[in-house]
Amino acid sequence: MKNVGELRDVSNKGNNAEIKVFLEVELCLDLGPLSPPGKVKEVILLFFKLYDPLEEKIRYVGGMFVNRSSKPLEILTKLNELAGFLPDEEIDFFEEINFEPIVICEHIDSNTSFCECEMGDGDIICF
Numbered sequence: 001m002k003n004v005g006e007l008r009d010v011s012n013k014g015n016n017a018e019i020k021v022f023l024e025v026e027l028c029l030d031l032g033p034l035s036p037p038g039k040v041k042e043v044i045l046l047f048f049k050l051y052d053p054l055e056e057k058i059r060y061v062g063g064m065f066v067n068r069s070s071k072p073l074e075i076l077t078k079l080n081e082l083a084g085f086l087p088d089e090e091i092d093f094f095e096e097i098n099f100e101p102i103v104i105c106e107h108i109d110s111n112t113s114f115c116e117c118e119m120g121d122g123d124i125i126c127f
Contacts, residue, residue: 042068044114049096049126050083058103058126068115072108072125079127096124 047063061082066075072093080089094105095117105126108117119125 044068044119044121044123046114046119047122047124048079048082049124051126066114068119069113071111071113073110076110083127091127094126095119096126 043065045063045065048061049058050061051058061079064075064078076089076091077087079091080087083091085091093108093110095108096103096105098104108125
């Protein structure tokens with residue numbers, strides 16, 4: 001893993017490509033930034049995208065630290081909140097396998113743990 005400064009140095013040595021960095025900050029009740037949990041093997045960072053079938057578009061809705069042994073169904077309320085749905089809205093889960101040149105996703109059983117689905121840091125779930 002490299003920090004942003006190291007990535008910039010590598011980029012400048014190579015093809016002088018531009019690096020775009022997205023920073024997401026979660027706020028506490030006092031509106032101060034919430035520190036991410038300390039990195040432990042049991043916790044992974046997943047990213048979430050929402051697919052709109054009417055517009056045939058997919059958009060990023062957020063990221064979340066989850067326990068590897070937890071199941072997608074256990075974070076349903078939080079995902080519905082990110083998407084602007086009712087808290088108990090049923091949704092289907094898919095792992096994004098490929099984005100370009102075409103989006104490829106595989107269905108995820110909502111009652112199977114993230115570990116059993118072989119999900120790890122940085123994986124993307126679409127719903």
